[in-house]
């Protein structure tokens with residue numbers, strides 16, 4: 001299990017992660033979501049000991065990464081698939097990682113087979129496509145047959161077949177009882193892959209719940225009702241009856257009505273009473289993407305001057321409460337989305353003083369040695 005308690009990271013005046021507490025449990029795929037710059041990579045780097053927290057702690061099985069016995073055999077990670085020596089072949093890259101961690105050479109051939117790169121094992125990785133590079137990064141993560149796996153955007157650059165393969169691989173790894181923590185921007189993909197979600201915005205926790213709960217908490221169910229296209233007056237008549245009965249009615253682009261606030265049987269009865277025939281009456285739930293957009297709309301740092309979401313995003317349905325403005329790091333989190341406090345770690349590490357002012361400049365701590373099985377990465381600023 002991965003456990004973060006009060007995790008905070010500042011880069012000079014910039015607070016990248018603030019007071020983040022969550023647990024990632026074994027046996028399920030946990031998705032890690034957040035807009036660009038929300039602190040996902042920073043959090044993953046702290047989990048792997050590549051960055052030191054300014055405050056708080058994060059442990060794997062009760063230990064910080066740097067104190068984890070035989071870490072490369074316990075934890076595997078894909079952080080940046082491009083961080084590979086391009087002059088080396090796929091096999092020699094993996095072989096060098098294996099040798100550093102005392103992993104037998106035969107495991108290299110095994111993982112090359114698992115990720116489907118056996119045919120190109122002797123080719124230099126600088127000629128690899130984006131998808132091949134991702135597969136090589138995933139092979140490196142699997143090398144030590146670890147119980148804990150972290151993947152930062154693993155489907156980046158993969159074609160549909162590759163995406164399906166990654167999805168099945170993640171699920172397979174979780175079904176073997178491993179802890180699988182995976183970040184992605186592809187909501188539709190996350191909905192199919194993850195069972196549990198941790199969502200952050202501007203470095204703070206927004207949600208820690210199952211995918212189903214996340215959608216239910218951040219979207220309202222609605223009914224779609226369609227009357228015969230040939231008789232527009234029936235649509236008007238039904239709309240009036242539903243509104244009078246307390247429903248909220250919005251027209252949809254295809255001529256249907258989106259109704260909230262009334263259960264389906266009641267809508268059916270009202271239509272019957274109004275003598276209106278129905279061509280459609282169906283229940284709907286917002287997608288993960290819709291729920292995510294709704295939750296994070298106040299936490300987006302980077303947005304086009306021509307905000308594309310204005311076109312993509314439907315207006316807030318009547319009766320729905322608008323998302324509160326995202327808090328600023330260090331100025332408290334509204335209680336409605338606060339997760340239950342995490343349990344005390346099995347082996348508490350040296351507690352660090354809480355950060356009084358997250359915007360105060362703190363001295364940069366020296367980075368810890370990178371994990372051998374994880375693809376080596378550089379600070380984003382250095383890329």
Ligand SMILES: Nc1ncnc2c1ncn2[C@@H]1O[C@H](COP(=O)(O)OP(=O)(O)OP(=O)(O)O)[C@@H](O)[C@H]1O
Pocket residue numbers: 011014015016034035036037038039040041042043379380381
């Ligand atoms: N080494 C660094 N020095 C200074 N600021 C940094 C450094 N690394 C990250 N940051 C800043 O911290 C914030 C969080 O960055 P991070 O890369 O963790 O976000 P992210 O959620 O992974 O973003 P993306 O989805 O775009 O990859 C950003 O504002 C980023 O500019």
